[in-house]
Amino acid sequence: MRRLLKRSALVLLALLVLMFIALGWYLHTKRVQRDGSALLMGLSANVQVSYDERGVPHIQAQNEADLYRALGYVHAQDRLFQMEMVRRLARGELAEILGPKLLDMDRLFRTLGLRAFADGYTAKLDKDSASIKALTAYLDGINQFQATHPAPLEFDLLHIPKRPFTIEDTIAVSGYMAYSFAAAFRTEPALTAIRDKLGADYLKVFDLDWHPSGVMQTVPALAQHDWMQLDKIAQLSQAGIEQLAIPQLEGSNAWVVSGKHTASGKPLLAGDPHIAYSAPAVWYEAQLSSPGFELYGHFQVLNPMALLGHNQQFGWSLTMFQNDDIDLVAEKINPQNPNQVMFHDQWVDLTSREETIQVKGAAPVKLVLRKSPHGLIITDAFKDNYGDAPIAMWWTFLEADNPVLDAFYQLNRADTLDKARTAASKIGAPGLNVVWANAKGDIAWWAAAKLVKRPANINPSFILDGATADADKTAFYDFADNPHEENPARGYIVSANFQPVSPSGIAIPGYYNLYDRGQRLDQLLSQPGVKWDTKNSQALQLDVQTNYASRVLRPLLPILNQVLVTPEDKRLLDSLSKWDGNFQTKSIAPTLFSQLIYQIAHNAMVEKVGATQFQNLLRTRALDFAVPRLLDDPHSPWWGKAANVNMDARQTMVLAAWNDSLVHLRSTLGADSSRWLWGHAHTLTHRHPLGQQQPLDKLFNIGPFVVPGGREVPNNLSGPIGPAPWNVAYGPSTRRLIDFADTSKALGINPVGQSGVLFDVHYNDQAEMFANGNYVNEHTNSADVQAHAREHLVLQSH
Structure with a gap:
């Protein structure tokens, strides 16, 4: 035995x-092959790829076609699953691999029209243009890698079939990136519901007026089930994307300082676009070199043109313009014919198309999607479940000439002011701020977008009435009307998503971020006598303070002083009174402040607007503007009626919010308030699409990391307003600093790592450095590249 x-x-x-x-x-x-040789058909000569210590490929080719074909190949090695997921999201094809639980997400994206738009847009492209030739070669490199290598681990786990990547995929993904900017889906229904259900007095706290001098200085009634339709669209536009851990663009900082204010005497460029965190990260870094062309770029999936980049002569960064390029329009249906709507005083027919969604483990689902003269009927996505009132979507991305591939092909080569301006003028949607500099000393910023002309006195923050002229679009403004600056006398430019001002005085509706972050950067950059270099610029990018906390606390502290009586309450209030607004990890004041402003907004608004619309409001910038204005107004209708004869309504609600905040913090962070440190409550985890379920989260996700920063400070590690604890949802997607006196010393960082391949050495090798606020060198000159090369791959033509 x-x-x-x-x-x-x-x-x-x-x-x-x-x-x-x-x-x-x-x-x-x-595994990712970074050493030895590999066959890549279609090359006219061998391509040399040197990988540095971070896994960044430095590609040397003899011509552009070979260069972009090689870029596609090495990009696919590291990010093929990311490419697959993003294209399926954009084209509404996730249910085919993930089953019925993603059917609503597919319904939404089919209704947005990105798939149909991409097919039609591609058919009209000039296949002989330089940008399309570059894209074709790049996609060929991706497809050759996919065809000749085993599928990524995630493909096997999800049983994803391989299929070639196409130009249509690239166009659809660019549409998703444009859509991810769009706050209209969350903001317009929420504000319209408040106006129509509660009245105009309730809108005053949101500060919806245009400020002509800048900040640096009626719709048909909808039934309840129709509001439910819009609620579901708003929720899906956020929650589903968060669940899939697919990057969504949120904000950004960028500034450029002229040589007269730098230690080196040359311009210094800084940029950190704010994008939702994920594993892998949104950016893929690569240096491209061929005769007559060299660029160190940051690339997004399925796009061979760098969206961020620099070389020895010039460089640029991006922030989100935040202009409102989507209008929601309530259509008036003909009572005698449900397929007709009122347009310019007559009934006109809706057009329609039919699409089929393949669903894993279930029968295919057919959608009939309609279009009015105002745009696609987005409520058709869920017509079987909710009401009948059609809401159309007019979107600049679908309606305007938008040669965005040409724009970035030219921007990748824009070494002069004129070339950069011309490239920026080609960007139609999404709206982007292009912040640019060159080694000759020029600095500039252009708010790049097709700005639409709307009828006078129309506020597109609300759903528009399609039966009137309110929803008409007469034309687009000239690019010269867009906000911009070239070599301003002050010697620096700041872009941080605040409301800009047009040189011609036109109002530019938008969903702009708080102005405090931009004011903070402007205040520090305008300090007399300071000479900027990459060292003090790091401190500026990592700054965790603005004036927002002071603006909120200015009316709040006197109220709390009047209503708080216990020693514990007084002790905690003292910590808020002495706080300077810094979101540092070892402070309890940011924790108390963040919980309290959420609780005040919740207690004042949730019963009046409903739980769903309140959740939508939490994901808008409108609520950021509302909180200090609400606290400043003791007569606001949001306070309701006083329940205590010894207090007014504002005092009553603030006291209740304070008590609710302490109850919540004790239940989540413990009874000992000295342990309510920001670092205990505020952490960053980079989530992988497969990391949403246990135990795969332990395998694929990266983190958690204790991080400083917060909502609308320069180091904008943040997320929606909400209760503790706070999981950082978005923030700097990279931090770049380029001094044009010596671009070989440019600094950057990737939030996780270059590779999206699990167990690869570069899967998460930068994550801890990023969380700690560290930087790494971006090697550009040949000597540095050679000195830091760790592996060398030769892509052979035969």
Whole structure:
């Protein structure tokens, strides 16, 4: 018996060894090849790829076609699954691999029209243009890698079939990036519901008026089930994307300082676009070199043109313009014909198209999607479940000439002011702030977008009436009307998503961020006598303070002083009174402040607007503007009626919010308030699409990391307003600093790592450095690249 047990144990051990060997071999087949040689058909000559210590490829080719084909190949090695997920999201094809739970998300994106738009847009492209030739070569490199290598691990787990990537995929993904800017889906229904259900007095706190001097200085009634339609669209536009851990663009900082204010005497460019965190990260870094062209770029999936980049001569960064380029329009239906709507005083027919969604494990779903003269009927996405009132969507991305591929192809080569301006003028949607500099000393900023002319006195923050002229679009403004600056006398430019001012005085509706972050950057950059370099610029990018906390606390502290009486309350209030607004990890004041402003907004608004619309409001910038204005107005209708004869309504509600905040913090962070440190409550985890379920989260997700920063400070590690604890949802997607006196010393950082391949050495090798606020060198000159090369891959033509 003992011999039998021993033999069985040996057999079991042997099986385990064989299993581990098989698993090791399986994972080995998924590895990224960065050394040796590989065959890449279609090359006219061998391409040299040197990988540095962070896994960044430095590609040297003899011509542009070879360069972009090689970029596609190496990009696919590291990010093929990310490419697959983003294209399926944009084209409404997730349910095909993830099943019925993603059907509503597919319904939404089919209704947005990105798939149909991409197909039609591609058919009209000039295939001989330089940008399309570059894209075609890049996609060929991706497809060759996919066809000749084992599928990524995630493909096997989800049983994703391989299929070639196309130009249509790239156009659809660019549409998703434009859509991810769009706050209209969350903001317009919420504000319209407040206006129509509660009245105009309730809108005063949101500060919806245009400020002509800048900040640096009626719709048809909808039934309840129709509001439910819009609520679901708003929720899906946010929650589903968060669940899939697919990057969504949120804000950004960028500034440029002329040589007269730098230590080196040359311009210094800084940029940190704010994008939702994920694993892998949104940006893929690569240096491209061919005769007559060199660029160190940051690339997004399925796009061979760098959206951020620099070389020895010039460079640029981006922020989100935040202009409102989407209008929601309530259509008036003909009572005698439900397929007609009122347009310019007559009934006109809706056009329609039919699409089929493939669903894993279930029958295909057919959608009939309609269009009015105002745009696609987005409520058709869920017509079977909710009301009948059609809401159309007019979107600049779908309606305007938008040669965005040409724009960035030219921007990748824009070494002069004129070239950069011309490139920026081609960007139609989404709206982007292009912040640019060159080594010759020029600095500039252009708010790049097609700005639409709307009828006078129309506020597109609300759903518009399609039966009137309110929803008409007469034309687009000239690019010269867009906000911009070129070599301003002050010697620096700041872009931080605040409301800009047009040189021609036109109002530019939008969903702009708080102005405090821009004012903070402007205040520090305008300090007399300071000479900027990459060292003090790091401190500026990592700054965690603005004036917003002071603006909120100015009316709040006197109220709290009047209503708080216990020693514990007084002690906590003292910590708020002495707080300077810094969101540092070892302070309890940011924790108390963040919980309290959420609780005040919740207690004042949730019963009046409903739980769903309140959740939508939490994900808008409108609420950021509302909180200090609400606290400043003791007569605001949001306070309701006083329930205590010794207090007014504002005092009553603030006291209740304070008590609710302490109850919540004790239940989540513990009874000892000295342990309510911001670092205990505020953490960053980079989530992978497969990391949404246990135990895969332990395998694929990266983090959590304790991080400073917060909502609308320069180091904008943040998320929606909400209760503790706070999981950072978005923030700097990279931090770049380029001094044009010596671009070989440019600094940057990736929030996680270059690779999206699990167990790869570069999967998460920068995550801790990023959380700690560290920077790394971006190697550009040949000597530095050679000195830091760790592996070398030769892509051979035959």
